[in-house]
Amino acid sequence: MSTETADTGAEATSGSVLDAVVSEQRRELWARAWKRFISRPMSVVGLAIIIVVVASAILAPYIAPYPQHAGKFTDFANALQGPSVAHPLGTDHIGRDILSRILFGYRLSLMMVAVVLGFGVPVGVVLGLVAGYYGGWVETIIMRMTDTALALPPLVMALAITSALQPTLWNAMLAIAALWWTWHTRLVQSIVSSERNEEYVQAAELSGAGPVHIMFREILPNTLSPILVKVTLDAGFVILIGAGLSFIGVGVQPPRPGLGTMVSQGTGYLPDSWWFAVFPGLAIFVLVMGFNMLGDGLRDVFDVEVNR
Template structure:
């Protein structure tokens, strides 16, 4: 094949790919809730990344007290008021977003690759390999993530790192089952058989042929899982086994503020609304991606 022919083919493939992305983007933007969800997530990520710059009082995110300004109601100086030791609630919410997104990154960064690998192996090889991996997955699925995380963080020192480990321990199971079910139906299709006849290696078949066909449902599930991880992390912090003071965990802030309800409602309400907004953003984005890719992700 001549160089000119290869160039023409590559140009044609690139144009087809751009057209596909253009159509997909138009379908995605035709759903207002999906666009709103994406906007919320991007806004939160930017605020979290630049929290030291955009936060009005960065020092209030750590060890800081100002007993002359405790429990001040929302004002121009403190848009979300101050807490029981005089710290600016808005500042702590912005830094709390950092911790929540860090939790999501660590948990899913560990659980998704592990689940994908186990799901690929189980679905492709079948037989005893599939039986052993999936029975281990079923056993882990029988343990509620929040209960397991609570047990681990209670046994260990209650810190953010231990909370991440506790949640990540079981999160791979959902992705292993999802990928296994997809690979089981893909392994006997013609394109896989053609790759085998062409002499392709097993890693090539798994990662270059089959894996791309699982990315759409995996992406949808990752987006939806992010909201669950945030809620579990906030729940652990709320009961005192997650993020520890003076770190500005959103769940910890809600828990501390309950002691001052209903008079100083802002101490709990604003961190709670921050959790709600972030979880809703991920859920709306996940629903939009699910409609876009036309996949069904069960939990």
């Protein structure tokens, strides 16, 4: 019994040492990745844009010149005023400060990104892990279901759902999230299929580890880099689709300050009151550009290819 106990203790010690070595290697990998990232100016600029926008959205009630203009407010005496000291980006057709509404509009756009990706990424990752690990008929069912969903353009599907339901922000987010898991399912399934026969997976199976442990503790960490890159790039697409839905009137509804809604309202006053449509459009451009620059930088850092 003493010999068996000693062997068991030795195996446990060996396993803990191996885990510590693997953890140290992963920390070194992320440290090298961070050094490569900060060496790319465009990536750093993209990260800075996202940080500034997120901070501005969070602090909007405190830094917006006129926070009350984000809701039900009218001031026809100051309608369609051009950029000035009092209103740096001008006012809209009913006298509301455009800068204040853009800051609150960023809140809605980022909330849409969080909800859509917060639902789509976990669902897609889990389905991709299961399909890639088990293979066979399980993979066939999941991937055929994924291919069917991929045949439907996200914007068209979102437009159909929001048209059938009441056009609100939450229904718009639900409509976009309904198909977003498909891209991550395909990405993760392709990675797991190639990782399935690697030595570390076989070693985990021989040691008696179950499928759940292998998928989430062994394989999943090796898919985090491409998933992170794709999430960053997807954020820009989600913002554009959400703005598109708001532009045609089935997304964020007035008086809430949706960026797409503001552009749509402003187009009716071009070219005389150009600031009404141009500045909200630039706000969308800056936010999407920031996510794309950050995503491109991460893709170069981790040396992964993410197709859409």
